[in-house]
Amino acid sequence: MTTTLLLWSIFLAQILLVVAMACATFRVLRGPRAQDRVLGLDTLYVNATMLLLTFGIRTGSTLYFEAALIIALLGFVATAALAKFLMRGEVIE
Amino acid sequence: MTHLADLPVWAAIPVALLLLLGASLALIGSIGFVRLRSFYERVHAPTLGTTMGIGSVLLASMLCFTVLQSRPALHEILIAVFMIVTTPITLMLLARAALYRDRSEGSDDVPSAPPAQTTAPSAPDAAPPV
Numbered sequence: 005m006t007t008t009l010l011l012w013s014i015f016l017a018q019i020l021l022v023v024a025m026a027c028a029t030f031r032v033l034r035g036p037r038a039q040d041r042v043l044g045l046d047t048l049y050v051n052a053t054m055l056l057l058t059f060g061i062r063t064g065s066t067l068y069f070e071a072a073l074i075i076a077l078l079g080f081v082a083t084a085a086l087a088k089f090l091m092r093g094e095v096i097e
Numbered sequence: 098m099t100h101l102a103d104l105p106v107w108a109a110i111p112v113a114l115l116l117l118l119g120a121s122l123a124l125i126g127s128i129g130f131v132r133l134r135s136f137y138e139r140v141h142a143p144t145l146g147t148t149m150g151i152g153s154v155l156l157a158s159m160l161c162f163t164v165l166q167s168r169p170a171l172h173e174i175l176i177a178v179f180m181i182v183t184t185p186i187t188l189m190l191l192a193r194a195a196l197y198r199d200r201s202e203g204s205d206d207v208p209s210a211p212p213a214q215t216t217a218p219s220a221p222d223a224a225p226p227v
Contacts, residue, residue: 051146
């Protein structure tokens with residue numbers, strides 16, 4: 005009974021996170037300007053981190069945690085670099 | 098799915114509730130990110146997921162692995178501290194870049210740049226020179 009509850013709540017949380025990632029992807033594809041796309045990419049990274057953590061709870065292995073940590077690190081570096089690029093050069097758009 | 102059966106009821110229900118809370122907050126933030134109109138409004142929406150959303154999911158993960166392994170699983174704090182430190186940095190960098198771009202295009206939606214302060218700033222309510 006407890007296992008069923010946990011499995012269904014993990015499944016529902018994963019569906020909610022995938023819909024959130026779809027919203028962020030929509031903004032990456034349709035964002036009117038470059039800063040919207042960069043912000044959408046940042047949101048996508050955070051949602052992917054949470055999705056990997058739910059996978060880790062579901063399977064009970066800590067491998068997913070390390071993947072989530074790496075995604076969080078790369079998301080910060082990518083967003084900071086892209087924001088710096090938007091600040092300096094007028095190349096995009 | 099044998100490890101989830103080892104989880105007692107008093108731990109399984111908070112894990113489920115925290116997971117659903119975190120995922121719902123992330124979804125609400127992303128919906129707001131799609132629906133809000135200007136970029137400066139949209140900057141606010143994803144922070145719902147980056148603060149309490151990921152905090153709840155990390156708490157659920159910590160609780161699950163602490164009970165399962167019978168020892169404190171604290172490595173999730175790494176992600177939490179990292180998120181707390183980096184989210185304001187990235188969003189402020191992005192908002193400043195957007196403001197710079199809007200100003201350099203002469204957009205009417207943003208206030209113009211403040212004048213460069215070459216002299217000492219005077220009191221704002223000082224009488225104007227005649």
